[in-house]
Amino acid sequence: MKIKNIALFIVASLAVIFGDTTSEAQSRKEENSPILVVYFSMPETTKTENMTREEDNSVVVIDGKVLGNTQYVAKVIEEYTGGDIYRIEPENPYSVDHRTLVDLAADEQRKNVRPKLKTAVTNLEQYDTIFVGYPNWWGDMPMILYTFFDNHDLSGKRIIPFNTHGGSGFSDTINTITKLEPKARVEKTGYSVSRNSVHKAKPVIISWLKQLGF
Numbered sequence: 008m009k010i011k012n013i014a015l016f017i018v019a020s021l022a023v024i025f026g027d028t029t030s031e032a033q034s035r036k037e038e039n040s041p042i043l044v045v046y047f048s049m050p051e052t053t054k055t056e057n058m059t060r061e062e063d064n065s066v067v068v069i070d071g072k073v074l075g076n077t078q079y080v081a082k083v084i085e086e087y088t089g090g091d092i093y094r095i096e097p098e099n100p101y102s103v104d105h106r107t108l109v110d111l112a113a114d115e116q117r118k119n120v121r122p123k124l125k126t127a128v129t130n131l132e133q134y135d136t137i138f139v140g141y142p143n144w145w146g147d148m149p150m151i152l153y154t155f156f157d158n159h160d161l162s163g164k165r166i167i168p169f170n171t172h173g174g175s176g177f178s179d180t181i182n183t184i185t186k187l188e189p190k191a192r193v194e195k196t197g198y199s200v201s202r203n204s205v206h207k208a209k210p211v212i213i214s215w216l217k218q219l220g221f
Protein backbone atom coordinates (compact mmCIF):
# COMPACT_ATOMS: atom_id res chain seq x y z
CA MET A 8 0.00 0.00 0.00
CA LYS A 9 2.73 2.37 1.03
CA ILE A 10 4.71 1.51 -2.12
CA LYS A 11 1.59 2.12 -4.22
CA ASN A 12 1.19 5.59 -2.67
CA ILE A 13 4.83 6.39 -3.32
CA ALA A 14 4.42 5.28 -6.94
CA LEU A 15 1.31 7.48 -7.34
CA PHE A 16 3.20 10.39 -5.82
CA ILE A 17 6.09 9.93 -8.28
CA VAL A 18 3.71 9.75 -11.26
CA ALA A 19 1.84 12.90 -10.10
CA SER A 20 5.12 14.75 -9.54
CA LEU A 21 6.40 13.79 -12.99
CA ALA A 22 3.15 15.09 -14.52
CA VAL A 23 3.65 18.41 -12.70
CA ILE A 24 7.32 18.64 -13.68
CA PHE A 25 6.87 17.65 -17.32
CA GLY A 26 3.52 19.31 -17.80
CA ASP A 27 0.86 17.83 -19.97
CA THR A 28 0.11 14.12 -20.21
CA THR A 29 -1.33 12.24 -23.15
CA SER A 30 -4.47 11.43 -21.16
CA GLU A 31 -5.02 15.15 -20.43
CA ALA A 32 -4.72 15.93 -24.14
CA GLN A 33 -7.15 13.08 -24.85
CA SER A 34 -9.72 14.39 -22.36
CA ARG A 35 -9.38 17.91 -23.81
CA LYS A 36 -10.06 16.39 -27.21
CA GLU A 37 -13.28 14.90 -25.86
CA GLU A 38 -14.28 18.19 -24.11
CA ASN A 39 -13.60 20.48 -27.08
CA SER A 40 -15.99 20.67 -30.00
CA PRO A 41 -14.37 19.27 -33.16
CA ILE A 42 -11.31 21.29 -34.11
CA LEU A 43 -9.30 21.50 -37.31
CA VAL A 44 -5.87 23.12 -37.45
CA VAL A 45 -5.17 24.36 -40.99
CA TYR A 46 -1.75 25.75 -41.82
CA PHE A 47 0.66 26.67 -44.57
CA SER A 48 4.40 26.71 -43.96
CA MET A 49 7.53 26.76 -46.13
CA PRO A 50 10.58 25.39 -44.29
CA GLU A 51 13.46 26.17 -46.63
CA THR A 52 15.71 23.32 -45.47
CA THR A 53 15.67 19.91 -43.81
CA LYS A 54 19.18 20.35 -42.35
CA THR A 55 19.58 20.73 -38.58
CA GLU A 56 22.86 22.63 -38.85
CA ASN A 57 25.13 24.59 -41.22
CA MET A 58 22.13 26.54 -42.46
CA THR A 59 22.26 29.77 -44.40
CA ARG A 60 20.75 32.78 -42.59
CA GLU A 61 17.60 32.51 -44.74
CA GLU A 62 17.22 28.80 -44.03
CA ASP A 63 17.69 29.41 -40.32
CA ASN A 64 15.04 32.15 -40.43
CA SER A 65 12.48 29.80 -41.95
CA VAL A 66 12.73 26.83 -39.57
CA VAL A 67 12.82 25.85 -35.94
CA VAL A 68 14.68 22.78 -34.67
CA ILE A 69 12.78 21.05 -31.86
CA ASP A 70 14.05 17.76 -30.40
CA GLY A 71 16.30 17.31 -33.44
CA LYS A 72 13.40 17.76 -35.90
CA VAL A 73 13.33 20.55 -38.47
CA LEU A 74 9.94 22.23 -38.79
CA GLY A 75 8.70 25.36 -40.52
CA ASN A 76 7.92 28.15 -38.06
CA THR A 77 4.18 28.08 -38.69
CA GLN A 78 4.25 24.30 -38.86
CA TYR A 79 5.63 24.17 -35.33
CA VAL A 80 2.95 26.52 -33.95
CA ALA A 81 0.31 24.39 -35.71
CA LYS A 82 1.71 21.22 -34.11
CA VAL A 83 1.59 22.76 -30.64
CA ILE A 84 -2.07 23.75 -31.18
CA GLU A 85 -2.89 20.31 -32.58
CA GLU A 86 -1.26 18.54 -29.63
CA TYR A 87 -2.82 20.76 -26.98
CA THR A 88 -6.38 20.82 -28.36
CA GLY A 89 -6.41 17.27 -29.71
CA GLY A 90 -7.63 18.69 -33.04
CA ASP A 91 -7.09 17.28 -36.52
CA ILE A 92 -4.50 18.86 -38.78
CA TYR A 93 -4.51 19.81 -42.47
CA ARG A 94 -1.51 21.26 -44.28
CA ILE A 95 -2.20 23.58 -47.17
CA GLU A 96 0.11 22.57 -50.03
CA PRO A 97 0.28 23.78 -53.61
CA GLU A 98 -0.37 21.31 -56.41
CA ASN A 99 2.94 22.45 -57.93
CA PRO A 100 5.44 22.48 -55.05
CA TYR A 101 7.17 25.80 -54.32
CA SER A 102 10.93 26.08 -54.58
CA VAL A 103 12.81 26.00 -51.28
CA ASP A 104 15.46 28.28 -52.75
CA HIS A 105 14.94 31.53 -50.85
CA ARG A 106 15.43 33.99 -53.72
CA THR A 107 13.20 31.96 -56.05
CA LEU A 108 10.52 31.67 -53.36
CA VAL A 109 10.57 35.38 -52.51
CA ASP A 110 10.24 36.31 -56.20
CA LEU A 111 7.49 33.76 -56.81
CA ALA A 112 5.52 35.03 -53.80
CA ALA A 113 5.80 38.63 -55.02
CA ASP A 114 4.76 37.61 -58.52
CA GLU A 115 1.73 35.65 -57.26
CA GLN A 116 0.66 38.62 -55.18
CA ARG A 117 1.09 41.13 -58.00
CA LYS A 118 -0.96 38.95 -60.34
CA ASN A 119 -3.52 38.10 -57.62
CA VAL A 120 -3.29 34.43 -58.57
CA ARG A 121 -4.96 31.50 -56.81
CA PRO A 122 -2.39 28.67 -56.76
CA LYS A 123 -4.12 25.29 -56.97
CA LEU A 124 -4.31 23.22 -53.79
CA LYS A 125 -2.85 19.71 -53.75
CA THR A 126 -5.83 18.46 -51.73
CA ALA A 127 -9.02 19.89 -50.23
CA VAL A 128 -10.58 19.38 -46.80
CA THR A 129 -13.37 16.93 -47.55
CA ASN A 130 -15.02 16.63 -44.13
CA LEU A 131 -15.33 20.32 -43.25
CA GLU A 132 -18.86 19.95 -41.90
CA GLN A 133 -17.61 18.01 -38.90
CA TYR A 134 -15.59 20.95 -37.53
CA ASP A 135 -16.92 23.93 -35.54
CA THR A 136 -13.58 25.61 -34.87
CA ILE A 137 -10.87 26.12 -37.45
CA PHE A 138 -7.45 27.47 -36.56
CA VAL A 139 -5.79 28.93 -39.66
CA GLY A 140 -2.05 29.59 -39.65
CA TYR A 141 0.30 31.15 -42.20
CA PRO A 142 3.55 33.09 -42.49
CA ASN A 143 3.43 36.78 -43.37
CA TRP A 144 4.45 37.05 -47.02
CA TRP A 145 4.96 40.54 -48.38
CA GLY A 146 2.64 42.09 -45.79
CA ASP A 147 -0.18 39.66 -46.56
CA MET A 148 -1.16 36.00 -46.45
CA PRO A 149 0.49 33.78 -49.07
CA MET A 150 -1.89 33.71 -52.07
CA ILE A 151 -2.57 30.03 -51.52
CA LEU A 152 -4.49 31.04 -48.37
CA TYR A 153 -6.84 32.98 -50.66
CA THR A 154 -7.33 29.76 -52.65
CA PHE A 155 -8.09 27.92 -49.41
CA PHE A 156 -10.75 30.47 -48.39
CA ASP A 157 -12.20 30.56 -51.94
CA ASN A 158 -12.51 26.77 -52.00
CA HIS A 159 -13.83 26.20 -48.47
CA ASP A 160 -17.00 27.82 -47.16
CA LEU A 161 -16.41 28.46 -43.46
CA SER A 162 -19.82 30.09 -42.81
CA GLY A 163 -20.96 29.59 -39.21
CA LYS A 164 -17.56 28.40 -38.04
CA ARG A 165 -15.21 29.97 -35.55
CA ILE A 166 -11.94 30.90 -37.30
CA ILE A 167 -8.90 31.48 -35.10
CA PRO A 168 -5.95 32.94 -37.03
CA PHE A 169 -2.30 32.48 -36.09
CA ASN A 170 0.81 33.58 -37.88
CA THR A 171 4.60 33.81 -37.86
CA HIS A 172 6.57 36.69 -39.30
CA GLY A 173 9.86 38.55 -39.57
CA GLY A 174 8.60 41.80 -38.02
CA SER A 175 5.25 42.63 -39.68
CA GLY A 176 2.97 40.62 -37.39
CA PHE A 177 -0.44 39.92 -38.93
CA SER A 178 -0.38 43.04 -41.17
CA ASP A 179 -4.07 43.42 -42.18
CA THR A 180 -4.69 39.71 -42.69
CA ILE A 181 -7.34 39.25 -39.98
CA ASN A 182 -9.54 41.88 -41.67
CA THR A 183 -8.89 40.17 -44.99
CA ILE A 184 -10.02 36.81 -43.61
CA THR A 185 -13.14 38.49 -42.21
CA LYS A 186 -13.95 39.82 -45.69
CA LEU A 187 -13.25 36.47 -47.35
CA GLU A 188 -15.41 34.58 -44.84
CA PRO A 189 -18.14 37.13 -43.90
CA LYS A 190 -20.40 34.52 -42.29
CA ALA A 191 -17.74 33.04 -40.03
CA ARG A 192 -16.87 34.28 -36.53
CA VAL A 193 -13.27 35.40 -36.91
CA GLU A 194 -11.32 35.74 -33.67
CA LYS A 195 -9.80 39.24 -33.83
CA THR A 196 -7.03 38.51 -31.40
CA GLY A 197 -5.21 35.69 -33.09
CA TYR A 198 -1.75 34.57 -32.10
CA SER A 199 1.23 36.12 -33.86
CA VAL A 200 4.87 35.29 -33.16
CA SER A 201 8.16 36.51 -34.56
CA ARG A 202 10.29 33.84 -36.25
CA ASN A 203 12.98 34.74 -33.67
CA SER A 204 10.78 33.62 -30.78
CA VAL A 205 9.11 30.50 -32.22
CA HIS A 206 11.58 28.16 -30.49
CA LYS A 207 10.43 29.38 -27.04
CA ALA A 208 6.76 29.99 -27.90
CA LYS A 209 5.15 26.78 -26.62
CA PRO A 210 4.14 28.04 -23.13
CA VAL A 211 2.86 31.31 -24.63
CA ILE A 212 0.79 29.41 -27.20
CA ILE A 213 -0.67 27.21 -24.48
CA SER A 214 -1.62 30.15 -22.25
CA TRP A 215 -3.25 31.84 -25.28
CA LEU A 216 -5.24 28.64 -25.92
CA LYS A 217 -6.30 28.53 -22.28
CA GLN A 218 -7.46 32.16 -22.49
CA LEU A 219 -9.59 31.22 -25.49
CA GLY A 220 -11.22 28.52 -23.38
CA PHE A 221 -9.45 25.38 -24.62
Ligand SMILES: Cc1cc2nc3c(=O)[nH]c(=O)nc-3n(C[C@H](O)[C@H](O)[C@H](O)COP(=O)(O)O)c2cc1C
Nearest residue numbers: 048049075076077142143145146171172173174175
Ligand atom coordinates in the same frame (compact mmCIF):
# COMPACT_ATOMS: atom_id res chain seq x y z
C1 LIG B 1 8.26 35.04 -49.68
C2 LIG B 1 8.45 35.58 -48.30
C3 LIG B 1 7.98 36.84 -47.99
C4 LIG B 1 8.08 37.33 -46.68
N1 LIG B 1 7.56 38.57 -46.38
C5 LIG B 1 7.54 39.00 -45.10
C6 LIG B 1 6.95 40.25 -44.75
O1 LIG B 1 6.45 41.00 -45.59
N2 LIG B 1 6.94 40.61 -43.44
C7 LIG B 1 7.48 39.81 -42.47
O2 LIG B 1 7.43 40.17 -41.31
N3 LIG B 1 8.07 38.62 -42.78
C8 LIG B 1 8.11 38.19 -44.05
N4 LIG B 1 8.68 36.98 -44.35
C9 LIG B 1 9.25 36.15 -43.28
C10 LIG B 1 8.30 35.03 -42.86
O3 LIG B 1 7.03 35.54 -42.52
C11 LIG B 1 8.85 34.28 -41.64
O4 LIG B 1 10.16 33.84 -41.87
C12 LIG B 1 7.94 33.12 -41.26
O5 LIG B 1 8.18 32.75 -39.93
C13 LIG B 1 8.13 31.91 -42.15
O6 LIG B 1 7.26 30.90 -41.71
P1 LIG B 1 7.30 29.41 -42.24
O7 LIG B 1 8.62 28.83 -41.84
O8 LIG B 1 6.18 28.73 -41.54
O9 LIG B 1 7.12 29.43 -43.71
C14 LIG B 1 8.66 36.51 -45.66
C15 LIG B 1 9.16 35.25 -46.00
C16 LIG B 1 9.07 34.78 -47.30
C17 LIG B 1 9.61 33.43 -47.64
